[in-house]
Amino acid sequence: MNFEFSEEQLMIQQAARDYAQRELIKDVIERDTHAIYPTEHVKALSELGFMGMLVDPEYDGGGMDTVSYVLAMEEISKVDSSVSVIMSVNNSLVCYGIEKFGTEAQKEKFLKPLARGEKIGAFLLSEPEAGSDATSQRTTAEDKGDYYLLNGTKNWITNGNTAGTYLVIAQTHPEKGHKGINVLIVDRHSPGISVGPHEDKMGMRSSDTHSVMFNDVKVPKENRIGEDGFGFKFAMKTLEGGRIGIAAQALGIASGAFERAVKYSKERKAFGTEIANHQSVAFKLADMAVKIENARNLCLKAAWLKDQGKPYGYASAMAKYYAAEIAMEVTTEAVQIHGGYGYVKEYHVERLMREAKLTQIYEGTSEIQQIVISRQVLSEF
Amino acid sequence: MNILVCISNVPDTTTRIKYSADMKSVDYSGVQWIINPWDELALTRAIELKEAHPALVQKITVITAGGADAEPTLRKALACGADDAIRVDAPGGDSLFTATQLAHAVKGEPFDVILCGIESSDYNGSAVGGMLAELLDYNSVSAVSSLNLEGNSVKVTREIDGGKQSIETSAPVVLIVQKGIAINPRIPSMRGIMTARTKPLKVVAAAAASPGSKVVGYQAPPQKSACKMIDPENIDELVHLLHTEARVI
Amino acid sequence: MSVLVYIENRNGKFKKSTYEIVSYGKRLANGLGSSLTLLSIGRVAEDELKNLGAYGAGKILSAETDAPLDDKAYASLIASAAQNSGATLVVMAHNVTGKALAPRVAVRLNAGLVSAVNGLPVSYQPFVVSKKAFSGKSLMQAEITSDIKVITLSQNTAGIETFAGEALIEKIDTSSMTSGTKVVSTEVQTGKILLSEADVVVSGGRGMRSADNWKPLEELAGVLGAATACSRPVSDEGWRPHHEHVGQTGKVVAPNLYFALGISGAIQHLAGISSSKVIVAVNKDPEAPIFSAADYGIVGDLQTVLPKMTEAFRKLKASS
Structure with a gap:
């Protein structure tokens, strides 16, 4: 067992964090309010290599492992999941599908521009x-x-x-x-x-x-x-990996809301003290921290299995199911901790709460993940 | 032309500073290390210049004086676009000690432009760049906020007392740079991170050198008294307090 | 044995910060039981130099030259003056010039350097000074162990004292000065109060909402005789020029009075203003961290508060 990240994985996490906290944050509320497509950000993230980070360098990708991908997805999703979903679909569904199952000619023609982010899938x-x-x-x-x-x-x-x-x-x-x-x-x-x-x-x-x-x-x-006739199998195989991306996205939504809640609770005063000093708030934060840590471990486990070439469908279903569920819970609590401020756009947590809802629905609803998990459970025991 | 960028490995600027029990040293446990922000801007400008003048700028080298724990910071600089890195195995010491180590490591090496951040965000010394220039007997220009290369001529804008000045100097030169030299620090790309794996990082043994000063101890800065809140409908009270209580107006 | 202070002039005139550093040098000399020598480089009229007598100047070495600042040449001149006058302590202001020259002078004199010192030493024997570290998040005490010592003084930390005495001027030779830099053009800020030396600074943040809203801020600054400044997001957005950015990577200021208008108070911004004597914050968010750094706070909308402030200060200025 080893719970340490490599220096390179940390560098990717930092790069994603820097981009998200410096650039994505700037107009995220504006983009959300007016449903403006993040053209410039997709371009910049493509140039940094995030749009094809999992693809082999031979096909112009970043050649990074799935663990790094989870770390990057979490950081981007802390700020803007509209951007991270573009990244997730391109990386873990489209690029992965063509790279894993496509012919050499298909990779040459279609994968390369996708990995470079010149085209989005x-x-x-x-x-x-x-x-x-x-x-x-x-x-x-x-x-x-x-x-x-x-x-x-x-x-x-x-x-x-x-x-x-x-x-x-x-x-x-x-x-x-x-x-x-x-x-x-x-x-x-x-x-x-x-x-x-x-x-x-x-x-x-x-x-x-x-x-x-x-x-x-x-x-x-x-x-x-x-x-x-390979299409159905293709879809199932590809979605297994896609779930890791969405799980990491849900994780980022949760941890983004959590970070804001912690910060806010140390600044905001009520009854003569910072609200973090009230047990009702502190215990909420404790519960949120545990859930996020669990979700992160599930995501990383699924990513690690994938990187090791081991079966990961069961693990990725668990990660996606759990991370989406706790993202909903954690963001709801984050809004609650913020009180009235949590309900207005300026404080970001209401947006994260709206984003969390989608992670329970798309790329396989929570109920579909329960089916996948329960079938495995029943066949094994 | 070869550019050297001096890099200091510092705690993330949002770090809360903790001390040892005797207050004689800083407790660095759990600290996240980053490239000193001014050095990061210097590196960014060096990379921009190499991209803009590929024929003119052959190589960008980064250097730091520190222990092996400073290597991730050097590798980040490589991932951002530096070509090779030097670590002088000389942790600790004051600015004179550090500058002596850097000078020892690069003396005789053909660096034309040496870039240093104007200060480091830990000890705020503003000293290593100037010292290095003196030790190497190079010209130096300080408080540089823009840098361009034209042939062998180095064109810079520097801040001077009361304004700014465009000046020309020639290599070899040490430029001590500040805000404005580059706008957004470089974020390493996947390709950069990948190629950094194979870029050379040379470790040089420390030279004999003695510091000129030492840290005696630390104190937490004095606590501010509570903020006095003033009714926005009663601005006259603010004026009154600033005039009679704080006596600053 | 003596204390050598390098003094800087602008267009032949000295500023308040020069008086501070001269009187600081005098106090250091008294503390060390030695004498004070000043070194002026440039062209300054005799009367202007003589005025420094009131702040403790004894001997003034005047190096008359038209050569613009060249780090190497100036540092060499300062180091020679230190050697010739037997200085054991060399003092400069911690401003752009001091930052450029002090490190080179220190190497030439084989001296330890501590920069951005706050006020008088904690002790003379051993020679221990206090300074801020970690961009204002910590105070550090450092001992200079070398025989000759160099320090730079953080502005506005020592105050100005007056002394009875007369300055003695001695011209020194500058004929051997050479320069490795060629000045192409100089742009001196005129008419505006410089951020680095303003007693009052009016600074705006993202809460100002747009570049167009700066007019009322400038009006307030005009009434107060203040310099204008901004937080990092504002200069990043291009609402204001980069040289107005105050904070960790921008300018560090130490005015008597700092107005933070619509600035939330990120730790990086606080690093640039923590030496201000009094901070006034206006923000519509009562939870903004700036209020824990401020002395006086107003929760309110800048669009209404700012003009009211300008009016109130205008009234005060008119009455005094």
Whole structure:
């Protein structure tokens, strides 16, 4: 056992913290209020290498491990999860999926610009009538010989409009059920693609969420990842890793709110003393600290397993489930500690609370994680 | 042209200072170490110049005097874009001791421009840069807030008593830099962090040197008395208090 | 044995800080049982030099030259003067010039240097001085162990005392001075009170909301004869020039009165103002940390408070 971070991991954590605390913090409230996409920040973080930090340097990535990724995601999410979700989708879904399962030609053509952050990726799985249930895809990719013809609608797509590269999950052989599903790399600007209006969300308001419609979109055969029918497995495998990113995001939301609550409780006075000296507040802080430490350990364990090449699906489900749940609890308490100030935008914690809610919902709801965890538990014991 | 940037390893500026029980030394346990903020700006400017004039600036070297625990700070500087690093194995000591160590390590090395931050955020000495210049018998310019290179000419703006001055000097020179020399300190990129793994970090043995001063002890600064709150509707009271109680107006 | 104080003039005139450091030098000389020698570099009229007699000046070495500040040349001149006058203690102001020259002088004299000393030494034998460390978060006492000692004095920490006496002026030769720097242009701030030497500083933070809102702040500064300053976010945003930034990495100021308007009071800002005698804070957030550093505080909106303050101070100034 070793709970020490390497010097390099600490350097990445510091770099992410510096960027978040110096730059992201500046207009985060403004971006959230007016749902402004963080164009400049995505560009700057790309230049620093955060958008493709997990990708092998051979494909222009940062070559960093998943532990470093968790540390970076936590720091960015302490300030702005609209930015960290872009980072998470690009790194752990799109880049990972192509790097792990794509052909050399696909990596050369699609992965490199994504790893450099020149293009941003989107992962198109959810549908209006199939959110968590990935087996029932209505979007179809009809086999037309040397190309697929894509038709259907995808919902809740992060980076839906800004992405340059889509990974689209679609049904080719309905008769085969989930074994007929394929995953295609699609150029966002292909003819026949239309993007719905920007979703006006409760939280993570400046990330770019849209529905995407495909109307007879031709996709070359060589853009299919893996064998015919590999799509469902691809989605499941990729989401296993994606959960680590979202778990780390939830962790960052919780620890960001916690840090603010601690600071505030040492400044704010009530009944003649700083409120941190009141047991009702101090005990809340203790509980928050324990939950955050637990969530962090779960995230790091899942990341470590992934880095070791060991199975991590069970661990990442636990991390995602737990971190999202405690993010909701911790941010709610942070607002409570701030009292009236917590309910106004200027103090940041209300935004973190709104952001926390989404981590319980997307990339597999808490209930889906419970299914994953319980199935494993029941099969083992 | 070769640039040397002198780096001091200091506690993070938000650190609460703790002392040993006898108040004779600072308790550094649990402290997070950073590159001294002014040195970080100096390094940033050096990197900007190398990027802007790749043909002119061949190499950026960073140097510190300190124990092995200062190496992460040097490696961060390498990750930010320095090419190689020197650690003089000489922890502790006053500014004269440190400057002597640095001078010993770089004497005879072909550094054209040596950059030092105007002070360190720990002992606030403002001394090492000037001392190093004198020990190397280099020209020096202090309180430098902008730096440009044109051929062999070094163009700087420095603060002087009552204003600022644009001056030209030539290499070799020690520039003691302050706020303005660079705006945002460099954040290391993934690529930088990766390449820092293979950049050379040389350890040089300490030279014989004696300090000219020593720390006797520390005190916490005196506590401020409580802030007197004044009603915003009654500004005259503020004026009255500043005039008659504080007597500063 | 003597104490040598380097004195700086601006356009041939001395400032308040010169009187402080001269009278400080005199007190040091008395403490050490030695005499005080001053060194002036530049062109200063005899009357101006003679005036320093009232602050304890004995012998004044006047090095008349038009050479602009060159670290090496000036330091060499100061070190020679120290050697020729048998100085065991060399004193300079802890300002941009002192910071540039003192370290070089120290090396030339093989002397220990402690910079930014607060007031008179804690003891003369051994020679122990007090100074701030960790950007004002700590006070440190340091002993200079070398035979010859160099210190720089933090401005506004020793005060000015007057003495009965007359200054004796002795010109020294500057013909051998050379310079390794060429001055291209000099931009002297005129009409404005300099931040580094202002008795009153009016400083604005992010709470000022935008660059356009600085007019009322400047008006208050005008009424008070104050210099204007700002916090780091303000200079980062480009609302105000960088040379107005007060704080850890900006300027450290020590005025008699500091107004922190819309400044929350981050620890880095406090590092730059902790030597101020009196701090007045105005902030709309009653929890802002600036209030724990301030002597007088107002919780309120700057848009209404600031003009009222200007009016109230204008009334006071008119009546006195």
